[in-house]
Amino acid sequence: MANLYSQDLRERMAGAVRCGRPRHEVARMFNVSASCVIKLTQRAAAAGSRESRKFGGRKRYCLGRHEDALWDTIGFALDDFSAKECFNYFRNAGYGSV
Numbered sequence: 001m002a003n004l005y006s007q008d009l010r011e012r013m014a015g016a017v018r019c020g021r022p023r024h025e026v027a028r029m030f031n032v033s034a035s036c037v038i039k040l041t042q043r044a045a046a047a048g049s050r051e052s053r054k055f056g057g058r059k060r061y062c063l064g065r066h067e068d069a070l071w072d073t074i075g076f077a078l079d080d081f082s083a084k085e086c087f088n089y090f091r092n093a094g095y096g097s098v
Helices: 007-018 023-030 034-047 067-078 083-092
Strands: none
Touching: 007 023, 007 034, 023 034
């Protein structure tokens, strides 16, 4: 799991890099991974911000936009089979009682 570092620590690491220290040395100085310092400087260069990105939270439901269309398609497909055909299929597949 990723570590969340304080904004103060981020500012001190960025300041050390701005002063000319190599990123790997800054990582050793502050006892963080080199990738943390590298990503911090990359994010600051690209977005102009050293703040952490959103961490965790609720994930969006991946089928949200397509759910209604999917259920409609399933419903239309079920209209092609009778209840007896469905019963026989599931019984022969091993789901029915013997």
